[in-house]
Amino acid sequence: MKKLLIGLVATGSLVFGTGCDSDEDLCEDFAGAFESLSNKVDGCPEISPFISQLRLGQEEINQCKESLESCSSSDKDKLRGASDCIRDISQCRSATIEAWAAELERCMDFEVSDGCGGGEE
Numbered sequence: 608m609k610k611l612l613i614g615l616v617a618t619g620s621l622v623f624g625t626g627c628d629s630d631e632d633l634c635e636d637f638a639g640a641f642e643s644l645s646n647k648v649d650g651c652p653e654i655s656p657f658i659s660q661l662r663l664g665q666e667e668i669n670q671c672k673e674s675l676e677s678c679s680s681s682d683k684d685k686l687r688g689a690s691d692c693i694r695d696i697s698q699c700r701s702a703t704i705e706a707w708a709a710e711l712e713r714c715m716d717f718e719v720s721d722g723c724g725g726g727e728e
Contacts, residue, residue, distance in 0.1 A: 633686055634671035638663035640693040644711075651699035651707065678723035685717040 641661050648655045663671070678686070692714035699707040 633683065633690060634663075634668045636690045637671065637686070637693075638668055640690045644693055644696060647696060648699045651701055651704050653701065653704060654699070654708075674723065679720055682719040682723040685719060689714050689717055 641663055644661065645655075645659045648658045651658075693711070696710050696714065697707065
């Protein structure tokens with residue numbers, strides 16, 4: 608469980624430090640995707656408090672929008688795919704928490720170029 612929580616925190620920092628889509632909607636889409644994710648963990652009280660912290664506030668959305676020019680088309684496609692994948696994640700249940708975490712991990716299994724945030728910490 609500890610490994611899962613560390614992975615979730617790392618996932619959040621990757622996305623929050625990354626640039627987004629040229630039409631700027633992807634930044635808002637990521638905020639919505641993470642908000643929908645937090646609504647899907649009611650059945651998993653073991654991780655619910657941590658997932659609810661993975662939210663993009665206005666500051667992170669603005670940071671995302673500022674990074675747009677540094678992201679390639681390929682980076683943006685990866686970000687779009689991750690956002691869509693997060694939105695499609697199933698409801699979490701304590702009995703299937705490991706499978707749910709693996710589903711989230713698959714959504715976040717991508718890398719963007721250094722200029723788009725891939726080299727940032």
